[in-house]
Amino acid sequence: MTAAVPDVFAPAVLGPVRLRNRTVKAATFEGRTPHGQVTDDLIDYHLAVARGGVGLTTVAYLAVAPEGRTHREQVVVGESTAAGLARLADAVHAAGAAVAGQVGHAGPVANGRSNGVRALAASRMPSPLSMQMVGSASEKDLTRITKQYVATARTLVTAGFDVLELHMAHSYLISSFLAPGLNRRRDRWGGALENRARLARQVARAVREEVDGEVAVTAKVSLGDGFRGGVTTEEGFEAARLLESDGTLDSLQLSGGSSLMNPMYLFRGGAPVAEFAAAMPLPVRVGMRVAGGSFLKEYAFEEAYFLEKARTFRAGLAMPLMLLGGINRRETMEQAMAEGFDFVAMGRALLREPDLVDRLQAGRQDAGVCIHCNRCMPTIYTGTRCPVVEETTLPQT
Template structure:
């Protein structure tokens, strides 16, 4: 798709993803908020998304909502259980009251999961040692995979019941589906390993199950790696093939391309500073010491520029006709317009909105507005205590769980 094939949309015009029409083409990207408690919604989590909805985005994404108990990276992450539904319903209603849509990011963390917090072993395509948890992830069995596929379908059905307008299926960052795609992690010799077609089988089964569960009632977005950022990992040429398969399967309404490995190279996605001291401060021993001594081997620094994923994402754009969401360094009207001119239908913003939740409204009012985010990435370690920009004062609030129809409970 080129600008000669289509009318270039205004980023502040309505945009359509499957059955969903957004008031504009900006999306609050999924960033784990660290504001849920024991798998349930808190007042702080609702307020977090209401701020972004009131700030002008067309849709805000709740992250990360685990489909299985062992698939969490933090024991407090939202888990799709009947007990979580009342709080999620209150969250979506509050977002809708501000005129925005709400998306739920669903997935299974696989080898990135925290086995100690979850009280269950992490799962991986093949046995894998996780440096952060200092433990081995066990090889997922066929029964595990069948169960997890159905867990995704169940989560999608519950998302509809909770009032979400879309689900974003996490196929990136070496979470479980992504780890199957990666030849560096997936050493299986069965029908889920070896060739790219085999390594993509699990992701395609998940997307098929979600499509059947949703049945056109809400939009389906796939967030998928373009590359892992590590030698021997999943790479762009393979990503092009997989996105074409997803398109031909008819299981996806839009694609959001990402990059990097939460296991091996997390900063590859974010660009900018690598705040080693800030990461070390929130880690338990002996991991804290390890981060200080050798953290620069994993937390590498990459130079930041606006729209830093645009060039690679353009190669996916040229290969498929699905609507696409550009992620990575969306901070001003200029890069938004470049995305629209380059064939992207939507843009997703994360760090810039942590700094200024009302940035979208301000850019719409004045095209010359520039983000105040300086890409120091010290927001990243805050997801253990409530994701925020450290340059913004945060008043002390009591977080309560929205757990019953009667209202808040402690």
């Protein structure tokens, strides 16, 4: 007997949470918290996909500590931001969807100059973002940060969030410990993979102990970082096996690439070097124009581009998995279900068409219309949006 293939548009369970379907709005920088606070614009951003039929929308990026922000405009979860987060959760629930908070510490991806606080990583390194040195996290730092994950989790649960997504990818703090090229430590946090995975497991365990049974706890993990010295598919899988063996997580979302070293490995498609340069302050703008082509490497887009690597994880893990990466077609979503994935996560497709899930479910479309030009990426500094939509809706003169 073989299990029936689930319907991607039918209700599903994620840990203790019931979702109206198996579609997830992946966390993508919204650029709508100019003072580090939830705004009406941020709420409207998530309401659009909630009203458009998605099962779960993910708020990105919610920092656990001031130095863990990517830059000073990001939300740090705490007393001063709790009311706004509760207002966002209430609005999403009223539209019929569930809401996740992507919880994390940016580590070396944080801009220490913008934050006014030194960034931290597994090992000391120069920052291309702030032109400063990133400090090596001490034992005291790691104890403090783990407690801050716990406090953040409690605040989000109190605010009404349904899911906590722990960010363990993209060269953020936990990911910097996992990557051997970024982790040169000789203490119990470095060396063998079991040591490099210690922080990921410690944070997941601490959060689970705090919120067990109240919300779902998931993690975004890497299928491969896409740079020499980054997390490989093989080590990413072994780290995932360790997390599964701990029993602290309800699902893993399978991602890839490095926000610090190779961001286009995650996105695929066009590399908007000129647009990024125009959005950057001096002197980063000059550097982007000169060397942006080597940093924003161009990878040809293909539908479900992480699927082959994700199959390795699906074959070796029993826990629920979320497939991410270039999912635009109903056929792809159904294939993911047939291959044993439990949820599908979409980013750019929903940015272009917030109501795409409803359109696919109703049979009005077979696929999204996103062209994967990635010109949306530089808009994270001014409110993430699709420039193609803007251009096609401008009044004619």
